Every structure is written in structure tokens, then in C-alpha cells.
Amino acid sequence: MAKTPTKSTIERIRSEDAPRTIGRPSVDSATVGREALIEATCELLKKMPPRKMTRAEVARASGVDPSLIRYYFKNVHLLLIEAAKLFNARYAHKVQLLTKRAGTDPEARLKVRIGALVDLIAEYPYYQRLIVEEILESDDPEAKALMERMTAGGIEGYAAIIEDGVAQGAFRRIDPALLFTSIIGLAEFQTTAHALLNLPRRTTRISTDFRENYKNFIFDLIIQGLRP
Incomplete structure (x- = not known):
């Protein structure tokens, strides 16, 4: 039986579900694909617990704009x-x-x-x-x-x-x-x-x-x- 998400998880998801502009971010880093972001997330799990992971952390590891993560996955929970x-x-x-x-x-x-x-x-x-x-x-x-x-x-x-x-x-x-x-x-x-x-x-x-x-x-x- 699934447990109720913790307060920290709920707050993280809500903050990442905030309204965004439509369309893919028009930055050079947007050439990074969805699979590369998933790979970067897996690599972060070598040194970081999932509930401490943020869009900023994944973006830094991937060398992309955080908005690209929102574009592909909406929030870090879905990326995980x-x-x-x-x-x-x-x-x-x-x-x-x-x-x-x-x-x-x-x-x-x-x-x-x-x-x-x-x-x-x-x-x-x-x-x-x-x-x-x-x-x-x-x-x-x-x-x-x-x-x-x-x-x-x-x-x-x-x-x-x-x-x-x-x-x-x-x-x-x-x-x-x-x-x-x-x-x-x-x-x-x-x-x-x-x-x-x-x-x-x-x-x-x-x-x-x-x-x-x-x-x-x-x-x-x-x-x-x-x-x-």
C-alpha cells in the first residue's frame, strides 16, 4: 500500500509544477536530450539521496538550463x-x-x-x-x-x-x-x-x-x- 508523500516531497513537486512558458527552452543546452538528463540523474544517485535532488542539481550535472528538465519531465519526481x-x-x-x-x-x-x-x-x-x-x-x-x-x-x-x-x-x-x-x-x-x-x-x-x-x-x- 503506497504511503503518503512526505511534506518535503510535496513541497518540491509543487514548486516544480509552477506555470511555465510553452515550448522548449531556446538555449544552447536545449540540444541535450531527454535520455541524457535521465543518465545524469542516475549518476547523481552515486553521491546524492533522491529527496535532496533538485532541478538545479540535475541541470548543473547536465550543463543545461533547469527549464529543460521541466520541459521534459515537469518535476524531479517524474524524472526520478x-x-x-x-x-x-x-x-x-x-x-x-x-x-x-x-x-x-x-x-x-x-x-x-x-x-x-x-x-x-x-x-x-x-x-x-x-x-x-x-x-x-x-x-x-x-x-x-x-x-x-x-x-x-x-x-x-x-x-x-x-x-x-x-x-x-x-x-x-x-x-x-x-x-x-x-x-x-x-x-x-x-x-x-x-x-x-x-x-x-x-x-x-x-x-x-x-x-x-x-x-x-x-x-x-x-x-x-x-x-x-
Whole structure:
């Protein structure tokens, strides 16, 4: 059930929905396309939480006039929904390609899904906040439809792996929906785990070594728990 948007989100959307002149901004930066603005927004999610993102921030990162963002998306909330769609499409494509290489082995297919999500969150630490704050809590029809597709697709993917694992005698039967949500929680906690375990150095960027160690730990934890 969608939550009521926070006051800060409502104020941001209202301010960005203010009347504007009709037509595309007549500035040199207007040559920047819609897709480039979505890409810039995704890049900002490496270092900035979605609710701190403004038209000015995206415009600065893209080198365009803020009015161009309003022209294409109306407000930052709708731009963030498009960013979430792009993340989801890329994740799904990566999982599809790697799953083909994994073949019929349920353990290998499970590792593909877990690894792809851990990699995504390691590269974009604010990805999960984007999904929770701008998609799950949104009343926008496109956000709701995206959330439903992501959830249904994730549960169906894990259900197929579990069924094959049970048939092959590799896994015991469990609830795929709970497996889906548990893996999200483990992958999401990666950024907090990194901060806790690197307090003396105060480093924020997740290193490749830490990511791989964390990934392998989750692999072992989940797969051992699934064995009969």
C-alpha cells in the first residue's frame, strides 16, 4: 500500500509544477536530450539521496538550463521515476544475459540475481532509497506499475529457481517472496556494512574487494540455507 508523500516531497513537486512558458527552452543546452538528463540523474544517485535532488542539481550535472528538465519531465519526481525505469531495464537485461550463461544450474542462476543486485547497489548507493522513496511511496500510476512489475518479476524469477532446485534435489522448498525480500535487505545493507567496518578510514566508496567479499558471504549464507 503506497504511503503518503512526505511534506518535503510535496513541497518540491509543487514548486516544480509552477506555470511555465510553452515550448522548449531556446538555449544552447536545449540540444541535450531527454535520455541524457535521465543518465545524469542516475549518476547523481552515486553521491546524492533522491529527496535532496533538485532541478538545479540535475541541470548543473547536465550543463543545461533547469527549464529543460521541466520541459521534459515537469518535476524531479517524474524524472526520478524515469531513472528507476532505466535502472530496472539494465538490471533485467544483465540478469537475462548472465542467466543464459549459467544454464540450468539453480545455484549459478541464484548467484546471478544476487550478484547483479549487490553490484548495482555498490555502484549506486542511493538506488534503494530511490525505489523506496520515489517509487514505492508514490501515488503516480507509472511508479505503481513499475513497482508491481519489479516485484512480480523478482518473485517469479526466484520462484523458478527454487522450483528447479527442488526438482534437482539441490534446494528445499521455501517462500520465493520472502527470499526475494530478504535478498533485497541483505544487498541494501551493503552500504551500511561498509561504513560500519571502515569507521577508522571514513571511506564512502565501496571497494571491489569489499563488494566481492560481501557478495560471496551472501551467496554462501543463502545457498547453505536453501540446501535440504
